[in-house]
Amino acid sequence: MTDALATLAEGASVARSRAPAGGRISRSPQLQDLSPGEARSTRWRQASPWQRRATRLLVPVLILAAWQFVSEAGLVSTYVLPPPTAILAAFHELIVTGELQSAIVTSSARALSGLVIGGSLGLALGLFAGLWKLGDDVFDGPMQMLRMVPSIALIPLFIVWFGINETAKIALIITATAFPIYLNTYAGVRGIDNKLIEAGIIFGLDHKKLARRIILPTALPSILVGLRYSAGSSLLALVAAEQINARSGIGYILTIANQNQRVDIIIAGIIVYALLGLALAAFMTFVERLFLPWRTDIVLG
Amino acid sequence: MSSASPALHPLDPQPAGAPTDMAVHLRDVRRVFSGREVLGGIDLSIPPGEFVALLGHSGTGKTTILRILSGLDRADAGTVQVPTARSVVFQEPRLVPAKRVWQNVVIGHDQNRPARETAIAALREVGLGQHVDAWPKTLSGGEAQRVALARALAVEPDLLLLDEPFASLDALTRMRMHDLVAQLWERHHPAVVLVTHDVDEAIVLADRIIVLNAGRITLDVRVNLSKPRLRTDARFGTLRQRLLDELGVISQPARHD
């Protein structure tokens, strides 16, 4: 046994030394160490959550520090780029006067009501066109054409139709949110494997039960991706809509700040829009976790 | 239960003078796909509780027959009579990923407590009692296929249709599935049509083997071997050779693909 091993080992070394001679001589392969705890790449994964959180904050904190430094050193005029501390002060001012709170409520209400109406419309049309041939024939063509129109291009038209009040703003958000969820609902329903439907038919499902037990649950991931896109669109449309003569909401704060040349408040307003977007995204992640427990890979729109 | 004459359910309006004591009655069944005759006059009667294996090369119309028997496809001509209570195990499990395992098993039932009990009983029978609340995605291929088997049994079929249900499983799992199917058949005794291109599988499981060639039945033999049937038995080998000859295969070993 030992002899045989020794011979083998010898053979191997002979083979290596003869490698350049060509033929079927195997070179000893280059080895990679994948044992746990050894490889250097895994060391960071073992870092404590606190270490990782602190690391994530590193870049933002550096940027803020640089920003503050640039302003204080007078490299850029504080009029053009107020320092972070000034932005904080602006937030403070807006909160003390209560403007910010009421603006957030107003703007969120606009975005949400538009999203609810537009989303429901898109979902209903998507299901109708996805499940019924008639709905497909009637709606899919027009929807596919209309979705090519950038919703922001509709602003002048909506101002003429609805005036410059709330209606025009909500209408804009509705048109912006209806399409993403329509497209994804339609695609989700249409994309279901016919083999699943056949199995459903074999086990006695009628059309209604096929829709409820097989089609809708299977299409739900796609529908929720649509909802995620629609939620994003609702914010874009909100920002655009609030440029139309807003007399309340975050857009109003921005307009006034613009007139008063208050760059600190403008930046604060932009940050609020961003925070609204983050809140919506977090909410969608929550919804997906809640409704798609069977999905190991949660799709992030 | 199912060995009594099942309720026959004509899939074809033609009222034929069919013997009502048969679970399956096919008479001169034809099916044409884009001008090409895929089934050229199939005659086949299967008594209740008989286990029939349908052998044939790929593309000879086995699946087409099964789809006609299941009601998913209609014949162009001929008589087709099958029991109302029938179910299918397809080559793939075809489980709804968004439904838990037990809900898949009773997908056609109202999904209440009694249905859950039914599902649990069926899952226990196929050895999956611990996976009642699992999601289909978390199952292995063999487990998913056993769920499909449980789903097919939960409706207590008079006719069980199996379309190459083991073809995508590894050899070990497949042998375990053979035992399982044999057991379940002993217990529930539905008429079975098992489509396969595995000659050994057909001999191990079936009472009767039918060979299909280019849309016609070219051989219909009874398997008169006592169970369990061992591949080492000389008569097993003889029958295998005869079937392979009929299929036009020269060499002896069973195909496992």
Ligand SMILES: Nc1ncnc2c1ncn2[C@@H]1O[C@H](COP(=O)(O)OP(=O)(O)O)[C@@H](O)[C@H]1O
């Ligand atoms: N829906 C269909 N449309 C057209 N041709 C079909 C259809 N289904 C089956 N065929 C053809 O019929 C023949 C038999 O198919 P099938 O019954 O699936 O064979 P197999 O014996 O492999 O199960 C094949 O040539 C196939 O291409």
Ligand SMILES: [Mg+2]
């Ligand atoms: Mg087939």
